[in-house]
Amino acid sequence: MAGSNTVRILDGNTFVVSEDTGDIEATPSEPTGLFSLDTRYLSKWVLTVNGERLNALSYDDLQYYEARFFLVPGMATHYVDAKLSIIRERVVGGSFRETLTILNHDEKAVDLEIRMDAGSDFADLFQVKDEILNKKGELYAEAEPDRLRLGYRRGNFKRETVVSTNQPARYDNRGFAFSVHLEPNEQWNVLIDVQTFAIGPGGRDLRIGLRAHGTERLALQHDLEEWIEKAPKVNSEHGRVAATYRRSLVDLAALRFSPLSLGGQTLPAAGLPWFMTMFGRDSILTCLQVLPFAPEMSKTTLRILGALQGTRFDDFRDEDPGRILHEMRYGETAAFEEQPHSPYYGSVDATPLFVVLLDEYERWSGDVALVKELERECRAALRWIDDYADLVGNGYIWYERRNTDTGLENQCWKDSWDSVSYADGSLPPFPRASCEVQGYAYDAKIRAARMAREFWGDPGYAEQLEREAAELKARFNRDWWVDDGGFYALALDPQGRKCDVLSSNIGHLLWSGIVDDERAPRIAEHLIGPRLWSGWGVRTLAEGEVRYNPIGYHNGAIWPFDNSFVAWGLRRYGFAEEAATVANGILDAATYFDGRLPEAFGGYQRELTKFPVEYPTACSPQAWSTGAPLLLIRTMLGLEPHEGHLAVDPRLPVGMGRIEVLDIPGRWGRVDAFARGRLDLHNLAG
Known part of the structure; x- marks a missing residue:
């Protein structure tokens, strides 16, 4: 079972369970990941800056559908001297979006290699619960010029995760990366969009017709306010x-x-x-x-x-x-x-x-x-x-x-x-x-x-x-x-x-x-x-x-x-x-x-x-x-x-x-x- 340092956000059919840094690094027995309709669509979602994992200053699970993580590079003893701040903001509502913001507090410019390792085991939730991951189909990963496609197929049963960004990225089969130059006091943003698909016979997405607010924060906020007002x-x-x-x-x-x-x-x-x-x-x-x-x-x-x-x-x-x-x-x-x-x-x-x-x-x-x-x-x-x-x-x-x-x-x-x-x-x-x-x-x-x-x-x-x-x-x-x-x-x-x-x-x-x-x-x-x-x-x-x-x-x-x-x-x-x-x-x-x-x-x-x-x-x-x-x-x-x-x-x-x-x-x-x-x-x- 995920421990007390996990952060959970959900919206009906879709939920995310992550570490307090926002990272997802699931094992077969851990209910961490991006889940929808009893399938884990992301089992790995790990952010690094210049090859270094990040540490959490704090996080806020602001509403049930969103969370914000405040991070810095380095170990706890380096927090006071951190020259970079990293903010991860994520929203879940039918699919999953994450906005990544990096701020340079240094007096000089920096060059950063920002990478997100991404992967999925497409585990059935019952397999996670029973701690048995026995996939009988084919897992695949396809890096395209403008997206990363992760998938699993077994006969007519097909599930896919498609990751894209609003900034040019270099995609490979294990994730995607950005090379970023930041001047002093400059910040950089990227919006990462993760779409999930449950594909049935004939190639139709079985999720069509479900309640979906989209993943726009204002739409989700409006829906919650309307619910409470009623x-x-x-x-x-x-x-x-x-x-x-x-x-x-x-x-x-x-x-x-x-x-x-x-x-x-x-x-x-x-x-x-x-x-x-x-x-x-x-x-x-x-x-x-x-x-x-x-x-x-x-x-x-x-x-x-x-x-x-x-x-x-x-x-x-x-x-x-x-x-x-x-x-x-x-x-x-x-x-x-x-x-x-x-x-x-x-x-x-x-x-x-x-x-x-x-x-x-x-x-x-x-x-x-x-x-x-x-x-x-x-x-x-x-x-x-x-x-x-x-x-x-x-x-x-x-x-x-x-x-x-x-x-x-x-x-x-x-x-x-x-x-x-x-x-x-x-x-x-x-x-x-x-x-x-x-x-x-x-x-x-x-x-x-x-x-x-x-x-x-x-x-x-x-x-x-x-x-x-x-x-x-x-x-x-x-x-x-x-x-x-x-x-x-x-x-x-x-x-x-x-x-x-x-x-x-x-x-x-x-x-x-x-x-x-x-x-x-x-x-x-x-x-x-x-x-x-x-x-x-x-x-x-x-x-x-x-x-x-x-x-x-x-x-x-x-x-x-x-x-x-x-x-x-x-x-x-x-x-x-x-x-x-x-x-x-x-x-x-x-x-x-x-x-x-x-x-x-x-x-x-x-x-x-x-x-x-x-x-x-x-x-x-x-x-x-x-x-x-x-x-x-x-x-x-x-x-x-x-x-x-x-x-x-x-x-x-x-x-x-x-x-x-x-x-x-x-x-x-x-x-x-x-x-x-x-x-x-x-x-x-x-």
Whole structure:
């Protein structure tokens, strides 16, 4: 994983990860380089002046799409006496441009040999992630009089990087160079343009039609300003909330992804660097989080996922009719079916969540037309729940991969290999049924019943769905409850044996509404009790469980996205104080990450570490972590659509002060919401 001295800039489909000097010198296992659509287009981009590498004075990642590097020749001891300054300014937006400026501070003229070594291994992102670079095609480099062409071809799969400059350069197969004479106090500039091409059968660039701002800084700046202007304004007496909100909006803009062949529409990509692509679960949950702030993302996501809904049985891709995809990839390994992500359908939660998002979007937007447009897809998703997901025949959603080579073993959101276990730490056999997915299925049926009755003109289907949901709720509360622990099991094995560990998944059960009312207080007690609650957030797995590890990916780390849905679930069942506690912990943690919550951070007790410990390989930015503060704001203010209006029922953490959210969009037009937290009397007394 790239270290802390890396600089990242991105714009939807394209991103650059470099050293703090701006150089790129990738190894097969390092996610540094220029990437687009799961391919590394530059793996080497090294600047030298008179044969000497440069050293960084400082760098600024000014916006998500641009960065500036201030460099000098020589080692650190020579900085004060440096006679040259070198500034690298780069912008990424569909392609990649870098402006190089060199200033001569000497009293005499200088002659400089300026060179950029450039190369590409055209590694598939999966190959970088798995640290295996096994290219089966042909790499080539062609120096032309006015450009350098780097390429890779394997059958009809072809990728190219074309480098050109606005100043005359000498090109060779390993880069390009300039000979520059600078008088005292003179400066020299060059604009370097890097274009990337994904060439398919017939020589057509597959990227045509994608959202593209170009790489002009003003166009990108205008796009960002327009994005922020459309969103509600958040002001807070406690500055952390407003600052974190703005950081989330900017990161959400950066993560807008345009799938190929879908007309430039955008949906949230999952996260940098490994997951800059379309996901089912991640995109849907992010859309649910940001609905009050960026509702247009939901409409696009629903349409795109509906268009790619499963239509057949395909064991390689774990596809079934009606199933919503898990992940779509565009690199070499997907193109040649060396892995199944073209697309891959191996998740069991995206399908019910698709129905949940459609209903929630309509409740906010009043967009009845979309509910009618996606009726067929919605019914197909519900049929999948009943006809294809019940692998055991007892009315629950189960999973077991059919692609045993490269498919996911665990197909719930906690998809690491060891995330589902019994209390003794052993792993259950397959198929497995994860608890929160049953809650999603219950919620999907309740919501689909409303849509069937109000918009599809099918009251009989609505009654059937409500009956099935009630039966599921009763059956679930009987089969999943762990009597001696007072919580719901994480999962069931095919014999009905409970994975009787205490986990954060029980908070998702509150969100879905499947928890019996008389059991909800016990669940709330667990969620903010000492085993799950760290002071920063709810752990994925409770302290004291055999597999608990505070930096275990799904076995003890804290996920901000997870906590946002836990808080929403607590609020649904009336536990407003507990929801505010969760929101306060996560928003406190955000201040230690400059407002950008990582994918996950350590589940250590707050009193022990005094600051949140970042998970070592967490994605950043990551979509549903970016969405977490927005859902927490919604939860704290109690924002809920109600009979065509926006209801506001605030409950802020003690000492938070005043928060206002202005111009909240929805079927009501745009409205404002205000809240004030109670005073911290303890601190006042002190």
